[in-house]
Amino acid sequence: MARLMPHLEPVELKLRDVLVPTDTLIAYVYFLESGIGSIVASSPDGQEIEVGHVGWEGMSGRSVVLGVNRTPNRTFMQVAGHGFRLKSSELAVAMEESPSLRALMFRYIQAFEIQVEHSALAAGRYGVIARLARWLLMCHDRSEGNDLYLTHKFLALMLGVRRSGVTDELHKLEGLLLIKSTRSNVHIRDREGLIEVAGGCYGVPEREYKRLITDFRHGNGSAVLS
Numbered sequence: 001m002a003r004l005m006p007h008l009e010p011v012e013l014k015l016r017d018v019l020v021p022t023d024t025l026i027a028y029v030y031f032l033e034s035g036i037g038s039i040v041a042s043s044p045d046g047q048e049i050e051v052g053h054v055g056w057e058g059m060s061g062r063s064v065v066l067g068v069n070r071t072p073n074r075t076f077m078q079v080a081g082h083g084f085r086l087k088s089s090e091l092a093v094a095m096e097e098s099p100s101l102r103a104l105m106f107r108y109i110q111a112f113e114i115q116v117e118h119s120a121l122a123a124g125r126y127g128v129i130a131r132l133a134r135w136l137l138m139c140h141d142r143s144e145g146n147d148l149y150l151t152h153k154f155l156a157l158m159l160g161v162r163r164s165g166v167t168d169e170l171h172k173l174e175g176l177l178l179i180k181s182t183r184s185n186v187h188i189r190d191r192e193g194l195i196e197v198a199g200g201c202y203g204v205p206e207r208e209y210k211r212l213i214t215d216f217r218h219g220n221g222s223a224v225l226s
Contacts, residue, residue, distance in 0.1 A: 035081015
C-alpha cells in the first residue's frame with residue numbers, strides 16, 4: 001500500500017462507465033471500493049455474455065498483471081460506485097519492486113480464474129435457477145446491504161438466457177420467499193436459502209479467494225505461494 005498510495009487517484013464510477021475497453025490499450029487499472037464491474041465477452045456476430053465480475057474484492061484490467069496491455073473483453077460498471085484508479089505503468093513498476101505485491105496480484109489472478117471456471121461449470125451442469133441464485137449471491141458478496149440494483153436485462157446477460165426466462169426464475173425465487181424482485185432491484189430476503197438453491201455451483205471460488213487472498217493478507221505477506 002505504501003508503494004501504491006502516492007499513485008492512486010480517487011474516482012467516482014457511474015453506471016455504464018467503461019473500465020476496460022475492447023481491444024484498446026489499458027491505461028489504468030481500477031480498485032473498486034463499492035459498485036460492481038461486469039466483464040463481458042463478445043463474439044464477432046454480436047453475441048454477449050458476462051464471464052465474471054469484480055467488486056471490492058479485486059481489480060479491473062487483470063491482464064496488466066500478466067504483462068498484457070489489451071483484451072477483447074470489455075469491463076464496465078453495472079452497479080455504480082467509487083474506487084481508485086492507478087496507471088498500468090505504475091502497477092508494473094510497483095510489482096517489480098515488491099515481491100509481496102507481485103505475489104498478491106498473481107494470487108488474485110488465480111482466484112479470478114477459478115471464478116470463471118466455475119461459471120463454465122455452472123453453465124454446463126446446473127439449471128437456470130441454480131445459476132441465478134449463484135449470481136445473486138456473488139453480487140450480494142460485493143454489495144452493501146441486501147438490495148441489488150440489477151435489471152432483468154442485465155441478469156439475462158449474466159446468465160446467457162432470454163429476459164423472459166430470467167423473470168420466470170425470479171418469480172420462482174420469490175415464491176420460495178428468498179428474494180423480492182422489482183423492475184431494477186432484487187432484495188435478498190434469505191441468503192441461506194439462496195445458497196441451498198445454488199447448490200454445488202456456489203462456494204468453491206469464494207473459499208479459494210479466502211485461502212489465496214484473505215488468509216495471505218492476514219499472514220506474514222510472504223512471496224512464497226502455497
